[in-house]
Amino acid sequence: METTGIHTFKRIYVWEGPVRAFHWINAFSLLALAVTGVIIANPPAIMSGAEATNRYWFGITRFVHFAAAYIFTLGMVYRLCWAFLGNKYANWRVFFPYTKKGLHNLGHVIKHDILLMNPKNSDFREIAVGHNALAAMAYSGLFILMAIQIFTGFGLYADNATWWLPKLFAWVVPMLGGDAAARLVHHIVMWLIVIFSVIHIYLVLYHDWLEGRGEVSSMFGGYKFIRKERVKKD
Amino acid sequence: MIETTEKRQTYYESIIANGFSRRDFMKFTAFMAAYLGLESSAIGQIDKALKTTPRLPIIWEHFQECTCCSESFIRTDHPIVADILLDKVSLDYTMTLMAASGHQAEAAKKATMENFKGEYILAVEGSVPMGADGNLCCIAGRSAIDQLRESAAGAKAIIAWGSCASNGCVQSARPNPTEATPIHKIIKDKPIIRVPGCPPIGEVMAGVIVHVIAFGKLPELDSQGRPKAFYAKRVHDSCYRRPYYDAGLFVESFDDENAKKGYCLYKVGCRGPMTYNACGTIKWNNGVSYPIQSGHGCIGCSEDNFWDNGPFYERLTNVPGFGIEETADKVGAIATGVVGAGVVAHAVAANIQKRKELKKRVEAGKDVEKNVERNI
Numbered sequence A: 001m002e003t004t005g006i007h008t009f010k011r012i013y014v015w016e017g018p019v020r021a022f023h024w025i026n027a028f029s030l031l032a033l034a035v036t037g038v039i040i041a042n043p044p045a046i047m048s049g050a051e052a053t054n055r056y057w058f059g060i061t062r063f064v065h066f067a068a069a070y071i072f073t074l075g076m077v078y079r080l081c082w083a084f085l086g087n088k089y090a091n092w093r094v095f096f097p098y099t100k101k102g103l104h105n106l107g108h109v110i111k112h113d114i115l116l117m118n119p120k121n122s123d124f125r126e127i128a129v130g131h132n133a134l135a136a137m138a139y140s141g142l143f144i145l146m147a148i149q150i151f152t153g154f155g156l157y158a159d160n161a162t163w164w165l166p167k168l169f170a171w172v173v174p175m176l177g178g179d180a181a182a183r184l185v186h187h188i189v190m191w192l193i194v195i196f197s198v199i200h201i202y203l204v205l206y207h208d209w210l211e212g213r214g215e216v217s218s219m220f221g222g223y224k225f226i227r228k229e230r231v232k233k234d
Numbered sequence B: 001m002i003e004t005t006e007k008r009q010t011y012y013e014s015i016i017a018n019g020f021s022r023r024d025f026m027k028f029t030a031f032m033a034a035y036l037g038l039e040s041s042a043i044g045q046i047d048k049a050l051k052t053t054p055r056l057p058i059i060w061e062h063f064q065e066c067t068c069c070s071e072s073f074i075r076t077d078h079p080i081v082a083d084i085l086l087d088k089v090s091l092d093y094t095m096t097l098m099a100a101s102g103h104q105a106e107a108a109k110k111a112t113m114e115n116f117k118g119e120y121i122l123a124v125e126g127s128v129p130m131g132a133d134g135n136l137c138c139i140a141g142r143s144a145i146d147q148l149r150e151s152a153a154g155a156k157a158i159i160a161w162g163s164c165a166s167n168g169c170v171q172s173a174r175p176n177p178t179e180a181t182p183i184h185k186i187i188k189d190k191p192i193i194r195v196p197g198c199p200p201i202g203e204v205m206a207g208v209i210v211h212v213i214a215f216g217k218l219p220e221l222d223s224q225g226r227p228k229a230f231y232a233k234r235v236h237d238s239c240y241r242r243p244y245y246d247a248g249l250f251v252e253s254f255d256d257e258n259a260k261k262g263y264c265l266y267k268v269g270c271r272g273p274m275t276y277n278a279c280g281t282i283k284w285n286n287g288v289s290y291p292i293q294s295g296h297g298c299i300g301c302s303e304d305n306f307w308d309n310g311p312f313y314e315r316l317t318n319v320p321g322f323g324i325e326e327t328a329d330k331v332g333a334i335a336t337g338v339v340g341a342g343v344v345a346h347a348v349a350a351n352i353q354k355r356k357e358l359k360k361r362v363e364a365g366k367d368v369e370k371n372v373e374r375n376i
């Protein structure tokens, strides 16, 4: 552990523009999808004498859900492409930390950040620059959840669609055993993503507060800070 | 019924012989073309087919069922359907409606199977119990599965009437004690038309048969083997209450003001948005009404597993394995709450556990702050 608290830090560019753009497109479209989705599943009670002719709010809610779904899907495709084009922190390999180094880092994260132990011999070099091993695993899990949402969502949408793209997913619903089952899966996975978000937001705040390296702002500006000693040559 | 050696009459001949006029016949063809969604030029085609093709023999098997399909069929809009297609002309074997019984009936079936091998249509009403070696449903001393395999072997095509034959219906609801099985899961080597519904609409059933007769081939089917003409749209897509749905005006309970006004039944469990059927357009009882028009939500009787997708009067289905009354929303909200509480606890613990490290960092930060050259 550090002896004095004062260190020199270097600014490092971790999250490139496309990664940050994806993050926020994803975050906001997920938010829109979850809110409209919950409303669609259980619309609020409106007792009023208004005529249906002049209202369309439920139709609009569904439109927002479908429009956000397209944006969300495009965002995901875009991110998948960037996994092959971006820097090493965005590369697809990051999301499979099943190497010796990765698993070692996993142990570190679990000990330090999940179980909150203070091991004597801990090394600041273990603090990940990009995603730590556990986070990377969580994000690949999230990608699977998001893929399930895309498949079930477009599957349910397919029969209303006139375009070929959603129709490609028409097989999903019969495979799951009908609309009701597909809806249930879509709904449960939504809640899993909500739970992911709660943990994700907390851990970002945690790292920002406990490591003091600009974790939160890195998703806006793209920079993080690492100890000078970690940079090979000045 | 056993006169299978007679010269085979055409449909038209038997219709006239049964006392209908040519005018009745023309009305019938026009009806059928309309139900099938065909253009008016197709009327001539149906007319010609019924005049020239000899009647198509049909064997109609009844297994695990309640006969509601037959009941629905004989109540179709047009009397020719019941009288001619079904009762007097086409049906060589059907337990419910045939005059013959016992050995005579079985002999009639056997004769049809032999004389029209590869030509007859096999219509199946009911599911087949596979449990207890198939002995849970026996007809004429033989199990349903035996009977089905035998009559399917020589059939040109199979029509699976109703939800029982096409997806198992109520008797296959969890835990499915008799292992009730739909036809397409047993017979794999024949074209099968699935006509789900509990029961299917009579006009739809007639339409399917007329299509096979008039065009000599199966109607166009969707990916799940259902005729596209009737099952391509959801009940929701042709529901006259749909404007209320889009306007977000819903019945909250069956005795409220909104129910009186005829608002959308989505929140009291209507399955219209997930049910493929023609109820909204063809309707029931000669076009008089259909469930939603009568103030009751659709229960999705033509969908797979509709008995297990309850409760019928709630929008969200129960989560399997979470007790009876748990919806995905309840489970999800509780899980999120638990995780939220866990996160707060972790945050508190982190601040205690790492207090030394944090203190050092805060102090270091303050030290640096003291030595900043101040311009502003």
Ligand code: SF4
Pocket (backbone or CB within 6 Å): B235, B236, B237, B239, B240, B241, B242, B243, B245, B263, B264, B265, B266, B270, B271, B272, B273, B292, B297, B298
């Ligand atoms: S009553 Fe049912 S089918 Fe009709 S609009 Fe409402 S949800 Fe759809």
